[in-house]
Amino acid sequence: MTKNKIALITGASRGIGRAIAIIFAKDGYDIIINYRSSEEEANTTQTLFREANPSITTTLLQADVSSSEEVTTMFSRIPSLDVLINNAGWSTQIAHGDLESLSPEIYNRVMDTNFKGPYLCTREAIKIMTQGGSIINIASLSGLTGRGSNVIYCASKAALINLTTTMARALGPRGIRVNCIAPGLVETELTRSWRDMHTAAREQCALGRQATVEDIATATLYLTKMQGTTGEVLKVDGGQYLEQV
Ligand code: NAP
Numbered sequence: 001m002t003k004n005k006i007a008l009i010t011g012a013s014r015g016i017g018r019a020i021a022i023i024f025a026k027d028g029y030d031i032i033i034n035y036r037s038s039e040e041e042a043n044t045t046q047t048l049f050r051e052a053n054p055s056i057t058t059t060l061l062q063a064d065v066s067s068s069e070e071v072t073t074m075f076s077r078i079p080s081l082d083v084l085i086n087n088a089g090w091s092t093q094i095a096h097g098d099l100e101s102l103s104p105e106i107y108n109r110v111m112d113t114n115f116k117g118p119y120l121c122t123r124e125a126i127k128i129m130t131q132g133g134s135i136i137n138i139a140s141l142s143g144l145t146g147r148g149s150n151v152i153y154c155a156s157k158a159a160l161i162n163l164t165t166t167m168a169r170a171l172g173p174r175g176i177r178v179n180c181i182a183p184g185l186v187e188t189e190l191t192r193s194w195r196d197m198h199t200a201a202r203e204q205c206a207l208g209r210q211a212t213v214e215d216i217a218t219a220t221l222y223l224t225k226m227q228g229t230t231g232e233v234l235k236v237d238g239g240q241y242l243e244q245v
Helices: 015-026 039-052 068-076 104-128 151-174 195-204 213-225
Strands: 006-009 030-035 058-062 083-086 133-138 176-183 233-236
Touching: 006 015, 015 030, 015 039, 015 083, 015 213, 030 039, 039 058, 068 104, 083 104, 104 133, 104 151, 133 151, 133 213, 151 176, 176 213, 213 233
Parallel strands: 006 030, 006 083, 030 058, 083 133, 133 176, 176 233
Antiparallel strands: none
């Protein structure tokens, strides 16, 4: 019997991460769900994709991706890996001119979750991607346009796009492809209260609708399958970018 490939999705207890976990489960991957504190939601994700494909193995691993110690401990429980999706992320809405409201705590949480986390997970993942692999970073349109929930969020996603480029170059010779998705504004728990941003985003989308969590998940799976592609930044945004440049 051939072994299933294994995918680790960080921040998969809900939202975009959950949708990615479900689509990879349907595609026959064994799934490792990482979450930080939402154990109940992570359990729901696991139930959902067990229903989607009962033949796969699923594992829940709690870890804060911004902690080097916790990431190392999480990876010590993973013997091998084919796909890493760096999805865990966080932000809060602060007007770009209002730098006083960007406290050091917010600065650190945004940068540490959105940039340091993917860096730490990449560092550990490539030790166990012995047969090559695929790493997908979930960045944001804001990393390309400088328009987003706050200035540090935009910068953290720009840094993640840059990490995609450098790692794609460095890891290509080892058969590890590194790509990036840049979603436009998507309706999830993270963004649900940002009504003014959703109104503006809808008006900007050439397709007349924003991207959904399922759109992001589909693009993530396809990017993983595109064996000839590395260092790519794929926008999935309903055409929102077209009105932002
Ligand atoms: P969400 O619904 O808030 O889900 C975020 C997930 O990340 C949760 O599972 C959360 O779990 C986990 N997480 C947060 N901090 C973590 C940490 N330090 N360690 C481990 N897990 C952590 O957000 P989402 O909208 O699905 O966002 C997913 C990704 O897409 C993020 O990187 C976000 O920046 C990016 N993105 C989102 C949008 C959008 O409009 N929604 C647009 C562009 C990019 P816990 O609750 O357990 O912490």
